[in-house]
Amino acid sequence: MYSNMVTLQTLDTVFYEAQRQGRISFYVTSIGEEAINIASAAALTSDDIVFPQYREPGVLLWRGFTLQEFANQCFGNKADYGKGRQMPIHYGSNKLNYFTVSSTIATQIPHAVGAAYSLKMDKKDACAVTYFGDGGTSEGDFHAAMNFAAVTESPVIFICRNNGWAISTPTSDQFRSDGIAVRGQAYGVRSIRVDGNDALAMYSAVRSARQMAVNEHRPILIEAVTYRVGHHSTSDDSTKYRPADEIEWWRMARDPVTRFRKWIEINGWWGSEAESQLRSSIRSQLLHAIQIAERAEKPPVNDLFTDVYDNIPSNLREQEKLLKETINRHPKDYPADVPI
Amino acid sequence: MGFRNIIGRRLGLGLVRRRKPFSTATCDGDGNGNAKSINLYSAINQALHIALETDNRAFVFGEDVSFGGVFRCTTGLADRFGKARVFNTPLCEQGIVGFGIGLAAMGNRAIAEIQFADYIYPAFDQIVNEAAKFRYRSGNQFNCGGLTIRAPYGAVGHGGHYHSQSPEAFFCHVPGIKVVIPRSPRQAKGLLLSCIRDPNPVVFFEPKWLYRLAVEEVPEHDYMLPLSEAEVIRQGSDITLVGWGAQLSVMEQACNEAEKDGISCELIDLKTLLPWDKETVEASVRKTGRVLISHEAPVTGGFGAEISASIVERCFLRLEAPVARVCGLDTPFPLVFEPFYMPTKNKILDAIKATVNY
Numbered sequence: 205m206y207s208n209m210v211t212l213q214t215l216d217t218v219f220y221e222a223q224r225q226g227r228i229s230f231y232v233t234s235i236g237e238e239a240i241n242i243a244s245a246a247a248l249t250s251d252d253i254v255f256p257q258y259r260e261p262g263v264l265l266w267r268g269f270t271l272q273e274f275a276n277q278c279f280g281n282k283a284d285y286g287k288g289r290q291m292p293i294h295y296g297s298n299k300l301n302y303f304t305v306s307s308t309i310a311t312q313i314p315h316a317v318g319a320a321y322s323l324k325m326d327k328k329d330a331c332a333v334t335y336f337g338d339g340g341t342s343e344g345d346f347h348a349a350m351n352f353a354a355v356t357e358s359p360v361i362f363i364c365r366n367n368g369w370a371i372s373t374p375t376s377d378q379f380r381s382d383g384i385a386v387r388g389q390a391y392g393v394r395s396i397r398v399d400g401n402d403a404l405a406m407y408s409a410v411r412s413a414r415q416m417a418v419n420e421h422r423p424i425l426i427e428a429v430t431y432r433v434g435h436h437s438t439s440d441d442s443t444k445y446r447p448a449d450e451i452e453w454w455r456m457a458r459d460p461v462t463r464f465r466k467w468i469e470i471n472g473w474w475g476s477e478a479e480s481q482l483r484s485s486i487r488s489q490l491l492h493a494i495q496i497a498e499r500a501e502k503p504p505v506n507d508l509f510t511d512v513y514d515n516i517p518s519n520l521r522e523q524e525k526l527l528k529e530t531i532n533r534h535p536k537d538y539p540a541d542v543p544i
Numbered sequence: 545m546g547f548r549n550i551i552g553r554r555l556g557l558g559l560v561r562r563r564k565p566f567s568t569a570t571c572d573g574d575g576n577g578n579a580k581s582i583n584l585y586s587a588i589n590q591a592l593h594i595a596l597e598t599d600n601r602a603f604v605f606g607e608d609v610s611f612g613g614v615f616r617c618t619t620g621l622a623d624r625f626g627k628a629r630v631f632n633t634p635l636c637e638q639g640i641v642g643f644g645i646g647l648a649a650m651g652n653r654a655i656a657e658i659q660f661a662d663y664i665y666p667a668f669d670q671i672v673n674e675a676a677k678f679r680y681r682s683g684n685q686f687n688c689g690g691l692t693i694r695a696p697y698g699a700v701g702h703g704g705h706y707h708s709q710s711p712e713a714f715f716c717h718v719p720g721i722k723v724v725i726p727r728s729p730r731q732a733k734g735l736l737l738s739c740i741r742d743p744n745p746v747v748f749f750e751p752k753w754l755y756r757l758a759v760e761e762v763p764e765h766d767y768m769l770p771l772s773e774a775e776v777i778r779q780g781s782d783i784t785l786v787g788w789g790a791q792l793s794v795m796e797q798a799c800n801e802a803e804k805d806g807i808s809c810e811l812i813d814l815k816t817l818l819p820w821d822k823e824t825v826e827a828s829v830r831k832t833g834r835v836l837i838s839h840e841a842p843v844t845g846g847f848g849a850e851i852s853a854s855i856v857e858r859c860f861l862r863l864e865a866p867v868a869r870v871c872g873l874d875t876p877f878p879l880v881f882e883p884f885y886m887p888t889k890n891k892i893l894d895a896i897k898a899t900v901n902y
Contacts, residue, residue, distance in 0.1 A: 253650075255646075284683070285682075285683045285685055286681065286682060286683040286685075287683040287684075289680060289681055289683065290681050294681070296681075296682045296683070296685055296686065297685065298682075298685040298686055303649070303682075303686060304681055304682035304683075304685065304686060306673070306674065306677070306681060308669070308673050308674070311642065311669065311670060311673060311674050313642070314638070314639055314641075314642025314643050314645070314646060314670070315642055315643075315645050315646035315649060315674070316646060317642075317643050317646055318642070318643040318644060318645060318646020318647035318648070318649070318650070318654065319646040319647070319649060319650050320646075321643070321646070321647060322646070322647050322650035322651075322652055323650070325601075325628060325652075332646070344638055344666070345638055345639075345642055345669075345670075348634075348636045348638050348639030348642060349639065349642065349643075351634050351636065351639065352633065352634060352636070352639045352642075352643050355633070355634055356631075356643075510684070511679045511680045511683065511684045512679075512680055512719050512720050513679075513720065513722075513743075513744045513819075514679070514687070514689060514743040514744055517772065517819040518819070518822070518823070519819055519822070
């Protein structure tokens with residue numbers, strides 16, 4: 205668990221830098237939420253179906269998504285499973301049971317309920333898990349999903365990362381309820397509030413939740429209290445709406461990675477040499493992955509037209525033909541790195 | 545595209561699909577076998593029974609579907625297939641569709657009912673931003689092709705603002721979904737089965753006016769009708785009329801009267817509005833040189849505008865007259881004023897004559 209947390213932290217640092225250098229267009233960090241990401245993933249099985257928001261790449265990482273695969277999606281190259289169609293950090297992997305990220309908030313939550321119902325019908329030893337932030341719980345889809353989950357008795361775990369902020373909106377402007385856990389109760393869903401920065405507590409809560417969900421066919425809500433140390437995204441400067449010393453305090457004094465490291469060090473399983481080795485190794489792997497991803501070809505323009513439907517309909521064939529003619533006439537209007 | 549292709553086409557998460565093979569799928573519904581005279585809601589009911597019987601991973605859900613539904617389309621399903629497969633949902637359209645997307649994404653056939661098309665809008669985000677983009681945004685790693693959303697639409701004589709709407713145009717602007725509208729019981733059964741089995745999310749609007757009113761011989765067996773293929777339901781040479789759903793019977797009456805005045809009308813049922821069959825309409829307009837489109841939905845921004853623009857693009861020099869649209873007025877659907885709002889037979893007839901005499 206610890207090395208994955210460090211990897212996530214390093215991944216975020218390196219990719220954030222890459223965006224600042226103009227190498228990728230956009231990035232979203234999960235700084236401060238490494239325990240939620242990794243510990244929850246560790247408590248699940250690979251058969252559990254994940255419906256993320258966008259601040260949970262650690263779950264993918266835990267399941268085996270490689271640094272190269274992360275880089276490929278961020279660069280939108282030919283090896284990106286998403287075929288270059290979406291912004292960076294919109295990862296997805298059917299092999300790893302991690303549904304593709306979409307920018308829309310909370311829309312994934314009812315999907316998880318439908319998927320959980322399917323698992324129940326198939327009598328699978330698996331549950332659906334969905335993640336969202338404090339802001340996401342204001343969306344109608346959250347309420348719809350909680351209610352449906354309770355009524356359909358579906359094995360779904362709702363994990364709310366209450367990190368205190370929805371871009372610039374603090375939770376006091378988001379709701380006046382006693383956090384998120386009470387909302388679950390209101391819908392008849394068993395709920396728990398956990399310290400999201402305590403990796404062991406997260407692990408324990410998700411493990412119990414999973415057991416209840418799968419064995420009793422019921423939804424569970426976990427409110428993981430944490431803090432969004434990073435900015436909302438690379439398009440945000442959070443010092444504009446919150447004090448820099450507040451951010452620093454959470455970054456240093458409440459860092460979940462440091463906290464977990466202290467515990468494993470005390471137990472004699474880790475040391476500072478292992479630490480520096482791990483960090484430098486990951487950093488160089490990441491830089492290498494970025495280099496490769498950057499140099500790789502983009503997907504062909506034909507992938508603009510595929511997968512809208514299972515087959516390409518005639519109107520799209522026609523548009524593709526016309527577009528190719530236009531490209532021939534005005535090649536300078538188009539990026540050179542997208543093969544025609 | 546052949547129907548048998550539809551069977552193998554669905555990509556899911558690699559879960560095993562236990563499905564019985566479909567019976568002879570290529571007939572268009574008036575082939576051999578028994579046929580009974582039934583109405584539209586019974587035809588739809590038959591299609592749903594067949595869908596659930598031939599695929600044990602098919603589900604029907606929505607408000608009030610358990611007891612048979614407010615229009616009786618789901619009668620008998622819960623008793624026959626059990627409440628795990630046919631069940632009421634809470635009163636929440638965004639939940640119905642969101643849940644349906646999740647169910648479909650796991651390889652199931654999720655047949656969701658929205659009680660009236662007038663109430664589909666809370667689900668619009670899930671349909672447009674999620675269902676329609678599910679396959680594309682994932683690079684085809686995931687899809688929710690097993691999702692079919694059924695909703696009664698259209699005028700019913702006394703429905704007013706919220707029981708009469710025709711919202712098809714909103715959905716025709718969304719790449720990634722299909723929009724299908726049947727004109728009759730036999731069409732509805734075959735088209736609905738195709739929609740359910742199509743590997744793309746589909747919105748299926750059922751003309752509620754016809755639920756009891758339209759009665760037709762409908763074959764009892766399992767059959768499918770092709771999507772994205774328009775049908776010329778009446779041959780003619782002077783003018784092409786294009787429509788869908790309940791409006792076609794109004795247009796047919798207008799065609800009959802026009803014939804008495806020596807005007808030969810060709811009438812086309814579009815059936816699938818997205819993706820629509822431009823080729824059939826174009827071929828007809830090349831023959832007649834004139835086209836008239838009619839729909840209940842308000843004229844401005846209605847789907848007739850798309851058909852008109854496409855036909856003008858393709859057939860400009862062939863056209864003898866401007867493209868005519870006889871549609872609903874640009875108002876909310878009124879109660880007392882419904883007869884004034886509607887695109888009636890006489891409005892259509894007047895437009896046919898004006899177009900032919902242009």
